[in-house]
Amino acid sequence: MIIDDPNSHFIFIFHPNIYSGEKYTVYNGREMTNAQVMEHWGKWLVLAPRERLDGLAQKLDRFVEARLIPCIKYDRNPSKNLGMEECVMMVYCDFRKRDQVWALLKKQGVRLKAWVTEKETMELWMPGSPLLERWMESMNFDAATKELVREDAGRRLKHILENPDEIFSPWEQ
Amino acid sequence: MAVTVIIPGSLKNWFDGADEVICEPDTLGKCLEGLAARYPAFAAKLYDAQGNISNLLIFVNGDNAARGKWLATPLADGDEVGIIPLAAGG
Numbered sequence: 001m002i003i004d005d006p007n008s009h010f011i012f013i014f015h016p017n018i019y020s021g022e023k024y025t026v027y028n029g030r031e032m033t034n035a036q037v038m039e040h041w042g043k044w045l046v047l048a049p050r051e052r053l054d055g056l057a058q059k060l061d062r063f064v065e066a067r068l069i070p071c072i073k074y075d076r077n078p079s080k081n082l083g084m085e086e087c088v089m090m091v092y093c094d095f096r097k098r099d100q101v102w103a104l105l106k107k108q109g110v111r112l113k114a115w116v117t118e119k120e121t122m123e124l125w126m127p128g129s130p131l132l133e134r135w136m137e138s139m140n141f142d143a144a145t146k147e148l149v150r151e152d153a154g155r156r157l158k159h160i161l162e163n164p165d166e167i168f169s170p171w172e173q
Numbered sequence: 174m175a176v177t178v179i180i181p182g183s184l185k186n187w188f189d190g191a192d193e194v195i196c197e198p199d200t201l202g203k204c205l206e207g208l209a210a211r212y213p214a215f216a217a218k219l220y221d222a223q224g225n226i227s228n229l230l231i232f233v234n235g236d237n238a239a240r241g242k243w244l245a246t247p248l249a250d251g252d253e254v255g256i257i258p259l260a261a262g263g
Contacts, residue, residue, distance in 0.1 A: 047183065082258075113234065
């Protein structure tokens with residue numbers, strides 16, 4: 001199911017059961033804990049113009065509905081504030097299923113193979129990280145707001161690391 | 174056979190419009206040095222002011238090379254290198 005809310009930066013593809021509370025961070029039918037997500041979760045990246053990603057989303061939707069791909073999100077517009085000229089699609093899955101998911105992407109013509117773990121993603125957005133600092137600069141945040149953002153990012157990661165057995169809850173985007 | 178470096182659309186102008194270029198099998202560091210020598214636009218973007226590669230994520234056969242042996246990652250015939258902007262990884 002493609003969820004295209006014009007108020008969101010992202011377009012999402014979820015299984016329809018997401019609306020009855022089902023999580024997408026699932027492996028072999030079991031909800032994953034924080035520790036399991038940090039160890040196993042990640043995403044394949046696809047860079048392309050929006051039109052190409054819209055077409056790809058249409059093709060990949062059926063794999064999400066068939067639960068072969070847990071979820072997907074992609075940019076509505078390139079993040080020009082971060083120097084991006086293309087949109088990015090993130091095709092999420094457990095590392096242990098990533099080869100199967102890659103095979104689906106490759107069949108759809110995806111060429112550049114780029115896997116980023118959830119742990120790496122969190123590190124990119126942690127206090128003091130180049131990407132977080134660059135993003136805050138691009139948003140023209142004042143010093144106080146930047147500090148609040150850094151504290152919030154640090155708090156989120158701390159919670160995940162200190163509660164490894166808790167069922168993972170994705171961050172709202 | 175050689176090592177194929179796959180370029181996303183947004184970075185093609187760094188490589189004279191190519192969507193893939195070739196490196197000799199050696200190390201990732203040697204591959205990037207060779208590309209920087211051939212493509213001045215790429216050379217200008219590869220390193221930050223401190224001489225580090227901080228604006229790009231570089232993958233070898235799908236895995237982030239910075240998480241492994243980084244520039245010492247050995248490249249063999251048939252390997253694929255992917256280069257994307259850092260912001261795409263977030």
